[in-house]
Amino acid sequence: MGFFSIFKKKNNDDEQNIEEQIETTNEGEQSAEFEETEEVVAEDTIVEEVAQEKEQSEIEAVQEEEIDEHAEAVNQDYAEKPAVRLGFFKRLRKGLSKTSGKLVGGMESIFTGKKVIDEDLLEELEELFITSDVGVNTTMKIIDQVRDELSRKALKNPDELKASLKKQILDILNTPNDLNATEDKPYVIMVLGVNGAGKTTSIAKMAKMFKEQGLSTCLAAGDTFRAAAIDQLCVWADRVGVPVVKQSEGSDSAAVIFDAISSCKSKGMDVLIADTAGRLQNKVNLMKELEKIVRVAKKELPDAPHEVLLVLDATSGQNALSQAQKFNEDIGITGLVLTKLDGTAKGGAVIGIVDELGIPVKFIGFGEGIDDLKPFNANDFVDALFDTTEDKDS
Numbered sequence: 604m605g606f607f608s609i610f611k612k613k614n615n616d617d618e619q620n621i622e623e624q625i626e627t628t629n630e631g632e633q634s635a636e637f638e639e640t641e642e643v644v645a646e647d648t649i650v651e652e653v654a655q656e657k658e659q660s661e662i663e664a665v666q667e668e669e670i671d672e673h674a675e676a677v678n679q680d681y682a683e684k685p686a687v688r689l690g691f692f693k694r695l696r697k698g699l700s701k702t703s704g705k706l707v708g709g710m711e712s713i714f715t716g717k718k719v720i721d722e723d724l725l726e727e728l729e730e731l732f733i734t735s736d737v738g739v740n741t742t743m744k745i746i747d748q749v750r751d752e753l754s755r756k757a758l759k760n761p762d763e764l765k766a767s768l769k770k771q772i773l774d775i776l777n778t779p780n781d782l783n784a785t786e787d788k789p790y791v792i793m794v795l796g797v798n799g800a801g802k803t804t805s806i807a808k809m810a811k812m813f814k815e816q817g818l819s820t821c822l823a824a825g826d827t828f829r830a831a832a833i834d835q836l837c838v839w840a841d842r843v844g845v846p847v848v849k850q851s852e853g854s855d856s857a858a859v860i861f862d863a864i865s866s867c868k869s870k871g872m873d874v875l876i877a878d879t880a881g882r883l884q885n886k887v888n889l890m891k892e893l894e895k896i897v898r899v900a901k902k903e904l905p906d907a908p909h910e911v912l913l914v915l916d917a918t919s920g921q922n923a924l925s926q927a928q929k930f931n932e933d934i935g936i937t938g939l940v941l942t943k944l945d946g947t948a949k950g951g952a953v954i955g956i957v958d959e960l961g962i963p964v965k966f967i968g969f970g971e972g973i974d975d976l977k978p979f980n981a982n983d984f985v986d987a988l989f990d991t992t993e994d995k996d997s
């Protein structure tokens with residue numbers, strides 16, 4: 604199944620059954636949860652209030668002429684940025700050049716002039732992997748595997764060692780990462796991460812991709828902390844030509860997302876991508892807010908969110924691993940979006956994160972352009988990483 608094949612096939616009868624199930628589950632859930640805590644009562648109030656006050660929030664339909672105008676402006680923008688015209692692989696390679704220079708360039712300088720693989724060489728490699736943010740545990744695992752291959756006489760020279768390291772990295776990263784399929788509409792993607800990780804811009808980039816796949820896509824302005832955050836999402840939505848569901852600054856993020864799901868359901872929209880406010884993983888109350896968003900979303904669509912994507916800034920290196928661990932423990936993450944690979948030599952961190960947490964990378968961001976986010980493909984990534992030829996700027 605392809606990356607964007609998010610909908611399972613179903614027939615009309617199934618659809619009706621699902622509608623009925625949603626209703627019964629909602630009723631069942633509500634009555635069971637009423638007995639639990641005051642907080643849950645408050646959540647049910649949100650559900651009711653939002654249902655009653657649906658008119659207050661707006662879906663901003665972008666006028667067709669406006670979309671054309673924006674498309675023209677955006678296209679002109681791209682024309683002025685030669686890098687954007689490069690083919691996908693070249694752009695990926697250029698974006699990864701710092702990480703590639705550090706990790707694979709580093710390997711090549713360790714191997715230069717060496718004919719045999721000795722203990723000194725292995726120690727240098729180990730140090731290189733650790734200083735490239737691969738992480739101690741994953742580095743140990745990789746070097747142990749090398750020692751094992753050496754003892755089996757499976758590696759004779761540094762060239763074979765380089766090929767073995769490339770294969771090990773590919774094996775770690777090559778986990779199934781298609782988007783989770785569902786029968787529900789809308790397909791709800793909730794986007795989380797620390798401040799400035801790249802959530803809002805990645806949402807815009809994803810929305811463009813979904814739209815190009817022919818899927819009707821809507822955004823939810825769930826970052827209600829700052830008016831500027833809502834405006835930022837609206838500007839992007841306008842540029843991409845997708846509607847956005849929003850409420851005023853300071854409103855309950857869970858209510859905005861609940862409302863957005865309900866609007867998308869009634870309009871039969873395919874995909875809803877929800878922005879959330881940036882938060883540090885060690886702030887308990889903020890993490891509880893995210894848990895609440897998930898619980899409230901389920902009241903409108905029991906399997907929502909179908910994807911919970913954690914956006915990680917690759918420049919944060921090993922700190923990204925601890926962020927991913929904590930968000931996963933508290934909320935449950937279905938996939939990672941690794942951004943800003945273009946600005947850092949610390950992209951090796953992704954190897955340790957995927958290895959230690961077993962959470963797949965679903966998208967990578969390697970530039971500020973709207974097309975600089977792609978579904979993650981381990982083969983392309985590793986090929987680009989290990990390609991250290993000089994013509995990256997051409």
Ligand SMILES: Nc1nc2c(ncn2[C@@H]2O[C@H](COP(=O)(O)OP(=O)(O)OP(=O)(O)O)[C@@H](O)[C@H]2O)c(=O)[nH]1
Nearest residue numbers: 798799800801802803804881942943968969970971
């Ligand atoms: N170079 C580069 N910059 C990026 C990439 N992704 C995002 N950015 C930039 O990172 C900055 C922050 O991005 P936002 O999308 O606003 O981040 P956010 O997580 O929504 O931030 P908050 O809402 O403040 O928590 C912006 O200047 C983006 O252009 C990327 O892949 N490469």
Ligand SMILES: [Mg+2]
Nearest residue numbers: 802803826832
């Ligand atoms: Mg944001």
